[in-house]
Amino acid sequence: xxxxxxxxxxxxxxxxxxxxxxxxxxxxxxxxxxxxxxxxxxxxxxxxxxxxxxxxxxxxxxxxxxxxxxxxxxxxxxxxxxxxxxxxxxxxxxxxxxxxxxxxxxxxxxxxxxxxxxxxxxxxxxxxxxxxxxxxxxxxxxxxxxxxxxxxxxxxxxxxxxxxxxxxxxxxxxxxxxxxxxxxxxxxxxxxxxxxxxxxxxxxxxxxxxxxxxxxxxxxxxxxxxxxx
Numbered sequence: 239x240x241x242x243x244x245x246x247x248x249x250x251x252x253x254x255x256x257x258x259x260x261x262x263x264x265x266x267x268x269x270x271x272x273x274x275x276x277x278x279x280x281x282x283x284x285x286x287x288x289x290x291x292x293x294x295x296x297x298x299x300x301x302x303x304x305x306x307x308x309x310x311x312x313x314x315x316x317x318x319x320x321x322x323x324x325x326x327x328x329x330x331x332x333x334x335x336x337x338x339x340x341x342x343x344x345x346x347x348x349x350x351x352x353x354x355x356x357x358x359x360x361x362x363x364x365x366x367x368x369x370x371x372x373x374x375x376x377x378x379x380x381x382x383x384x385x386x387x388x389x390x391x392x393x394x395x396x397x398x399x400x401x402x403x404x405x406x407x408x409x410x411x412x413x414x415x416x417x418x419x420x421x422x423x424x425x426x427x428x429x430x431x432x433x434x435x436x437x438x439x440x441x442x443x444x445x446x447x448x449x450x451x452x453x454x455x456x457x458x459x460x461x462x463x464x465x466x467x
Contacts, residue, residue: 254333259369260377261323261333261359262387265344269316269355271393274463276310277385277412279403280321282426283451285343287404290324292331294342300425302452304350306402309457313464315399316355316392320384320411323359327366356392358384380410389415400463402451404428406435413443421459425450 255261281287284303288296310317325331336359344354360383362375377383389396400419401412404426412420422428422435422445432447439445448455 255359255361259361260384260387261336261357261361262391263340263357264388264391265355265357266353268392270314272395273314273316274398274400275316275318275389275392275394275396276307276460276463277318277320277389277399277401277415277417278307278451279405279408279426280319280343282404282428283402283423284319284347287426290330291339292325292335294338297339297342297346299343299346299350300450300452302450302456304347304352306451306456306460307347307352307354308350309460310464311353313460315460315464316394317353318385318388318392318394319354319357320379320388320408321357321359322363322379322407323361324363324366326359327361327363327370329367356388358388360384379405380407380414382411382415385411385415385417398463400459402456404431406431406438409435409438409443409445418442419444419446419459419463421446421448421451421456423448423450423453 281291286298307317326336360377361370362372362378364373396416397418399417401408401417402421404423409420435445446455
């Protein structure tokens with residue numbers, strides 16, 4: 239287990255989602271319009287998957303996460319974190335806890351020289367509580383709603399963008415949003431879904447199989463996509 243990320247001073251994040259129940263944050267000035275984006279899952283890709291990560295003190299960045307995002311920043315690719323948060327929907331933790339976890343992650347990435355441009359989170363789930371009990375919500379991956387919401391807000395080039403995730407649902411969401419390329423990592427739930435991810439590759443949607451977000455293949459993919467927009 240990697241040591242947790244030290245706390246760093248930061249502005250408080252908003253503690254409530256939008257009226258439609260979706261968490262959507264934009265940070266700082268918008269990147270240049272028309273650029274390819276990096277869409278990236280959170281748990282198991284950027285940070286260790288603790289099975290319903292709910293405490294800021296448990297946040298630990300995975301090796302190479304900051305370096306990969308910093309490379310996307312250098313290439314002028316908006317970095318968009320898209321994360322299913324069934325733990326909120328099921329009542330295991332609340333939005334303030336989610337915000338605290340996110341802030342710790344963002345602080346750790348910033349300490350490594352990386353910036354995130356947007357975070358989108360969907361709490362809806364078939365086993366959710368109250369308003370969050372909904373199967374097949376259009377914002378929940380593998381549906382593309384979160385990618386479309388943030389990507390349109392930042393005016394990205396979807397076809398030239400890249401999605402990185404540890405589950406088939408990440409790749410399916412990317413393809414449904416109009417992306418043509420995805421990266422599947424072995425970290426998080428990646429080992430269980432590797433065979434399905436490999437089968438998902440097609441002429442219309444390329445899939446690269448890597449160990450983790452810090453792999454050199456991810457940096458090469460970013461450089462290739464970053465030069466496409």
